[in-house]
Amino acid sequence: MPVTKPILYNYYRSSCSYRVRIALALKNIPYECRPVNLAKGENVSDEHKKLNPKGEVPVLFIDDKMLVQSLPIIEYIDEIYNHAPKLLPDDAYLRYKTRMVSEIINSGIQPMQNLSILNRITEDKQEWASHFIGLGLDALEKELKETAGKYCIGDHVTMADCFLIPQLYNARRFKVDMKKYPVISAIEKELNKLDAVKISHPSQQTDCPEEAKDIL
Ligand SMILES: N[C@@H](CCC(=O)N[C@@H](CS)C(=O)NCC(=O)O)C(=O)O
Known part of the structure; x- marks a missing residue:
């Protein structure tokens, strides 16, 4: 069991950071948040690249270990x-x-x-993102029909739920029509009742600008 409080380098609306925030909150682990502003390119600074050579968030520092990549980070936290x-x-x-x-x-x-x-594509960014999010959610809706109970996998909250909620925030941001996904929407409704999910929302983060606070 770690002896020091973990430090999470993250950005309020980064979905990968949001996954780790939910995991830490579900496990009731207090942590310190250090914002890295992606819009200002702070993630590609030499300083940040010393933490994560790929220039991304999240980065989680636990005791003397610097962890990157949200999926193995969440598995490590759980272990x-x-x-x-x-x-x-x-x-x-x-x-x-x-x-x-x-x-x-x-x-x-x-x-x-x-x-x-x-930033690299010439296509309309919103159309591009909503197209690919929609394709992914189409598949996810079918898979979740088989696996879901109250949450993504039966009636116990799992890592899959930590991934789902932030992706739905982004789906809305890129104007995906969520009415097409009744199973996903029912799981989201249940997850949104959890305090751990509420406090991890982008609008609750110290680096969330005022104008982004009402985005659901
Ligand atoms: N597979 C990585 C992806 C990390 C990632 O793409 N993070 C995004 C924010 S969600 C980022 O830092 N983007 C910076 C950029 O694209 O310049 C993870 O799960 O942690």
């Missing part, structure tokens, strides 16, 4: 703070499902709407 809720289920098949749902978002959706990609 070293091994109290409930277990974000990776004990059952191997449920653990597979948890990782499968997380991966659809992690490698199948989020990279297509990442800032570094949007």
Whole structure:
């Protein structure tokens, strides 16, 4: 069990940072937040690249360890703070499902709407992002029909839920029609009742600008 308070380098509306905030809050782990402003390019500064050579957030510092990549960060958190809720289920098949749902978002959706990609394309950014988020959510809706209970995987909150909520924030930001996804929407409604999810929302972060506070 770590002895010092973890430090999370993050950005209020970074979906990958938001995943880690939810995981830490679900496990009731107090942490210090250090904002890295992606809009100002602070993530590609020499200083930040010493923490993460890829110039991205989140970065989580726990004791003497610097961790990058939200998925293995959440798995690591779950292992070293091994109290409930277990974000990776004990059952191997449920653990597979948890990782499968997380991966659809992690490698199948989020990279297509990442800032570094949007800054390089000549197409309309909103149309591009909503197209790829929509394709991913179409697949996710079908998978979740099989795996969901109250949450993504049955009735226990898992890492998959930490991935889902931030992706839905981005879906709205890029104006995806959420009416097409009743299963996803029902899970989101349940998750939004949890305090851990509420306090991790971008609008609750110290670096959230006033004008972005009413984005749901
Ligand atoms: N697979 C990485 C992706 C990290 C990532 O793409 N982070 C975004 C914010 S959500 C970022 O820092 N983008 C900066 C940029 O694209 O310049 C993870 O899950 O942590």
